[in-house]
Amino acid sequence: MESKxxxxxxxxxxxxxxxxxxxxxxxxxxxxxxxxIAAIYYERISAIFGAISAQYPDMGHGDWMQYLTAxxxxxxxxxxxxxxxxxxxxxxxxxxxxxxxxxxxxxxxxWILICTGILLIFICYQKQRNRKIQELVxxxxxxxxxxxxxxxxxxxxxxxxxxxxxxxxITVMLRxxxxxxxxxxxxxADSVSDISHQLKTPxxxxxxxxxxxxESENMTEETRRRFLSEITxxxxxxxxxxxxxxxxxxxxxxxxxLKEEEVSVSALIREAVEKVGLLAEWKQIDIQVMGxxxxxxxxxxHWLEEALVNLIKNAIEHSPEDSEIRxxxxxxxxxxxxxxxxxxxxISYEDQKHIFERFYRSADAGEDSVGIGLALAxxxxxxxxxxxxxxxxxxxxxxxxMKFLKCH
Numbered sequence: 001m002e003s004k005x006x007x008x009x010x011x012x013x014x015x016x017x018x019x020x021x022x023x024x025x026x027x028x029x030x031x032x033x034x035x036x037i038a039a040i041y042y043e044r045i046s047a048i049f050g051a052i053s054a055q056y057p058d059m060g061h062g063d064w065m066q067y068l069t070a071x072x073x074x075x076x077x078x079x080x081x082x083x084x085x086x087x088x089x090x091x092x093x094x095x096x097x098x099x100x101x102x103x104x105x106x107x108x109x110x111w112i113l114i115c116t117g118i119l120l121i122f123i124c125y126q127k128q129r130n131r132k133i134q135e136l137v138x139x140x141x142x143x144x145x146x147x148x149x150x151x152x153x154x155x156x157x158x159x160x161x162x163x164x165x166x167x168x169x170i171t172v173m174l175r176x177x178x179x180x181x182x183x184x185x186x187x188x189a190d191s192v193s194d195i196s197h198q199l200k201t202p203x204x205x206x207x208x209x210x211x212x213x214x215e216s217e218n219m220t221e222e223t224r225r226r227f228l229s230e231i232t233x234x235x236x237x238x239x240x241x242x243x244x245x246x247x248x249x250x251x252x253x254x255x256x257x258l259k260e261e262e263v264s265v266s267a268l269i270r271e272a273v274e275k276v277g278l279l280a281e282w283k284q285i286d287i288q289v290m291g292x293x294x295x296x297x298x299x300x301x302h303w304l305e306e307a308l309v310n311l312i313k314n315a316i317e318h319s320p321e322d323s324e325i326r327x328x329x330x331x332x333x334x335x336x337x338x339x340x341x342x343x344x345x346x347i348s349y350e351d352q353k354h355i356f357e358r359f360y361r362s363a364d365a366g367e368d369s370v371g372i373g374l375a376l377a378x379x380x381x382x383x384x385x386x387x388x389x390x391x392x393x394x395x396x397x398x399x400x401x402m403k404f405l406k407c408h
Contacts, residue, residue, distance in 0.1 A: 019119075276309060284322050300384065339399055
């Protein structure tokens with residue numbers, strides 16, 4: 001505030017200096033004009049006395065001095081001039097002098113009024129400007145305390161109004177960033193809780209099985225093998241979960257550089273099916289690849305295979321034993337689409353809204369279901385300029401669509 005007051009005082013001093021300078025210049029101009037009028041007056045008097053001198057050449061110096069220094073005969077002289085019709089107001093020189101004096105006085109008054117008006121306008125403007133600046137300062141202080149829900153309504157034009165608008169835009173961005181940070185913080189807390197739960201369950205199961213193996217001396221070989229197989233399965237699930245989480249974290253952090261290369265869809269499907277072959281054999285599920293087209297798509301082969309593996313794995317987990325999964329390729333001028341169809345229990349309409357959320361598990365999900373594979377597939381498809389959608393009817397199975405547009 002002290003700096004503002006100093007600036008305001010400096011501005012007032014500048015205006016006062018301008019006023020005084022203007023008055024001085026004005027009076028100098030009037031003074032020059034007065035001198036010009038006096039010169040003209042002197043020339044007229046000289047002409048009069050020149051004419052008298054020519055008419056009376058015998059007048060001596062003493063006579064001239066007597067007439068030039070004569071006083072007290074103003075009334076006689078004025079009567080003489082009136083006799084010839086010459087009035088005081090009719091004399092151009094006297095008129096000019098009178099008008100000049102009036103003009104000087106009027107000019108000074110007008111200049112003072114104009115400068116005073118300018119000064120008052122400036123003071124009012126400066127007060128309003130200081131008020132707006134103080135509002136901005138208060139606004140910024142509220143932002144510093146995390147109060148973002150403030151709206152500036154300003155329709156005037158000018159640098160302060162533009163500054164207000166820019167500040168409001170920044171405030172909106174800060175508010176959105178703050179809200180996003182809060183959402184991310186909550187999502188992180190939920191993710192940590194979900195991860196802890198997903199890791200705790202199989203690890204606890206492994207500890208219980210290991211305690212039984214250690215304490216049961218009379219356990220049959222068949223039971224021991226079953227326990228070991230169960231432990232292996234639980235540890236495999238933990239390993240898979242950790243790998244998926246690491247892949248998701250790399251995608252979220254933006255450290256993954258996805259390639260854009262020509263990828264054969266048939267080769268992509270073949271390699272993905274090979275990776276889940278053992279899991280399909282355990283449940284005696286037949287994976288059928290349908291369609292004779294062999295189109296190519298653009299994307300990162302490794303990550304597209306990861307997405308497809310997760311879709312097929314999800315289909316296997318939700319399919320009954322001795323069933324089948326169909327993978328079909330659809331290719332046209334607009335897009336290429338990979339269909340992954342299972343004939344399981346299907347997904348309810350309510351669960352379909354959340355199926356791609358991380359760690360979301362439907363009500364009929366199996367014990368081995370983690371709820372992270374579909375989220376990873378969705379994230380990969382987004383970053384590959386593709387779309388992942390689902391169609392499902394309860395009791396009739398589910399179809400996932402990996403769609404790649406040809407004009408992205």
